[in-house]
Amino acid sequence: MGGPPGWERFDSCWARLDRAAEHLHAFGEAWAAFLADHPYRVFVEVDDAGSGVVGIRRERPLPKRLPLLIGEFLYELRATLDNCLYEVAVIHSAQNPPPGASQLQFPIYSTPADWGRNVYRLKHLSDEHRQMLERIQPYQAQRQDLNCLRVLNDLARIDRHRTMHLVGACVVEGGLAVKAPPGSEITRSRRVERPVIDEAGDIATFVVDPWSRGQQVQLYPDLVLEVEIAEMAADRPWGSLANRLKALHKAVTEYTTGLAAYALGYTEPDVGK
Template identity: 35%
Template sequence: MQELFDLAFARIDRAGARRREFSKAWADYIAVHPWDIDVRETGEREFEILAVMREPAPIELSMIFSDWLSALRAALDNGLYAWVAAATGQNPPPKAERIQYPICSTPGEFVDQRKRLSGVPVEILDKLEKAQPYRSPYGPESNLTYWVHELARTDRHRAAHVGIGRVDEHRIRLRVPQGVTATFDETVRPYSHIEGELAVGRFITSKSISRFDVAADLTGVVIAPEIRAWADFTLNCGRQSLWSRMVYTEFFIRHHLENMAAFSDATPAGGFKTFDIDEAQVASADGR
């Protein structure tokens, strides 16, 4: 069933190509400087610096992200199909129309999926159960397959995901009239997504001045792409850029596929990249 696995791995390669396309589309978008800078007076000698979106992210970004999600979700489904075909020696395998990689947030959901996948060998179902998001020690939402499933389901059945901007680097320079000093509020750390406008800085001046006397330089503020529905996700107890999350997700899905291939005595094109197949076989033989 090597050809079936080759097709599944090709889906991940396609996802990587869509990710790079997404990056280029974002670069084209920000090249036209779609955010303005506004200085707003909020009190006596108190000011706020805002990044204001004047042109929303293009729909093209949503479409590319949709293709990326679709490729990864299909890779899991194709991989499971290939695994079942290899295990049963049949192509198509029994009840092929029901085969879809299960991604479950609770044990009860997996019980229901197990019934639906009645044509899948029990030993495969047992292995799938051990890899479910509800098994993750920090909860299902810490698992990247959970996000592939949830984001793809929203994309298919409700609406495409919206591309927005997020502050990834933060350094502001000010120019105020001679004889005036400005003190920044260092508690403002706006590493957050921008929808409409976002306060990226606050400061107090030593003397009363007009906001028109203030010039703000935000060239040190880097605005990176974000997907609204995925914006609050953390990985390894920290926030990663969208690009990093996409790379990690492709790696994670590939790891699942490589496990399926290893159980089926198939070899990915280019070999195993997410683990050492020899060490994995030894561990399996030792019962680890």
């Protein structure tokens, strides 16, 4: 990554950002290849009481590298922020390792109290850098659930300390029609909002009235599937998963270049909320 004099001091950050972009591209290619083989099947079932369900079933194994690529993408972004702050501390202190290196970490806090309890970790940075870091904290955002640092931190923590993210298909648009047998009608139909289909999952329920054993309903699906992770399926403010992950990469790039530029003596950039 080119830049002004001294930019090479942050080469580990630029390399990690490039690597994260590679992981994101590889994830998109792996999902497209998997979906091209039509691994999901839409089905309909009706019980003896006439209660029906429309579901989607995955009929081929999900590639293990999909959740791994997500985890590696998140790791590189989180590590970029920590690497950046470490080099900022080295520049400010003119020491390597800098004072307090074992306590230093890029701060991401959801409350002012959390910031206050942990600001000692940044005591060897300049006042200006602490102010810059405080301005971009999730608790400063109008909606923390849309704050990129908060999203990144939560997702990376789950992947690192709990388990890999559940990756699967999500119905994002399209129609779904169920036709009742002659003399009956579909009642009390309901779509299930954006479930992430791992092995199988319901996407709609309905009732056929009247219903007799041996009757059949006709299913006419016209659905669009996208890749999704379970922790982000409920709210998709930036559209596709690809768009949201690109937004995280863009935010980390902006925060890193902003902090690096100031540490190297250039005009403080806009690194607002």
